[in-house]
Amino acid sequence: MPRGENLKAIPPEERARRLGVAPLLPGEAGRQVYVRAPKEVLDAFLALTARERGEVVRLGLEALRREHAKEEGK
Numbered sequence: 001m002p003r004g005e006n007l008k009a010i011p012p013e014e015r016a017r018r019l020g021v022a023p024l025l026p027g028e029a030g031r032q033v034y035v036r037a038p039k040e041v042l043d044a045f046l047a048l049t050a051r052e053r054g055e056v057v058r059l060g061l062e063a064l065r066r067e068h069a070k071e072e073g074k
Contacts, residue, residue, distance in 0.1 A: 021050065028054075 007015065016023040024030060030050070035042060045053060 010018075013023050035045070037045070045056065048056065
């Protein structure tokens with residue numbers, strides 16, 4: 001049996017519970033990325049929960065888009 005095939009028999013909610021995390025909601029996705037930032041900023045970011053980190057990314061992208069739009073309007 002290929003590695004991980006047996007996991008398909010376990011419902012996603014049960015797998016998440018065993019890992020101590022909440023299952024992804026509809027429309028959510030998870031990714032591993034490399035982030036480059038000052039150590040204290042990165043430490044604070046990593047101290048957040050996965051859901052909080054997602055919210056930080058979402059709000060940061062919104063702020064960045066607004067800033068770029070403002071700069072293009074000048």
